Amino acid sequence: DQQVKQNSPSLSVQEGRISILNCDYTNSMFDYFLWYKKYPAEGPTFLISISSIKDKNEDGRFTVFLNKSAKHLSLHIVPSQPGDSAVYFCAAKRIGFQKLVFGTGTRLLVSP
C-alpha cells in the first residue's frame, strides 16, 4: 500500500523555466511533508519541508505548496538550473514521529 505517490517518473525542463514536481498522499494522519533531492551514487539530501498548518513554504528558488483537502503537494523550482537535475523524493510523516514514508521519486532533467 503506497501511501505517498509521485506519478511522474520523469520531467524535462529547459533552463530558466519553472519545474513543478507533484506528490499525492493517502494517509490523512500525515501532517509534515518533505522534499529530498538525490544525485546518483549519493544519499538523499533534505531540500525543503512544510507542516500541515501552512499551505506554502518558500526557500530561495524552491517553494512547496500543500493542498490538504486534495492530499496533494507540489515543489516549484524557479528558475530551474542544470544543477537541479536529480531525482526528487517526496516524503511524509506525522509530527513527533520518526517514520518517514517516501514516494518513488521523479527524475528531473534541466537542459541548458
Place this chain on the structure above:
Amino acid sequence: DTAVSQTPKYLVTQMGNDKSIKCEQNLGHDTMYWYKQDSKKFLKIMFSYNNKELIINETVPNRFSPKSPDKAHLNLHINSLELGDSAVYFCASSQAANEQFFGPGTRLTVL
C-alpha cells in the same frame, strides 16, 4: 568530516554469506535509521534506533539484525544473504523526529 558515513560503499557477495554494513554519524543526533532502496527505486525504512533503543522495526526478515553500540553508530548485519537482498542500503540520522540526514549508501549485490 562527513556527517553520515557508511562502509563499505560497494559489497558483492555470494548467496548464503553473512555480511555487515557500518554507519557512523558525527552530527550528535540521537536517532539513526536504515533504509532499503530496491530495484524499483522505492526507498523504505527498515529500522530506527533512538538513544540505542529500537523504536521502528518494519516488516523485515529476521535475517536482518541492526546493532547500535552507541548513539553515533548503527550497524546492519545480514545473515544468509539472498538474491532479493540486492539493493542500496542507506543509513540516516536525525535529532529526535526532525529532518533526516542520509549517508551515501551501500550498494549490495548478491550473486
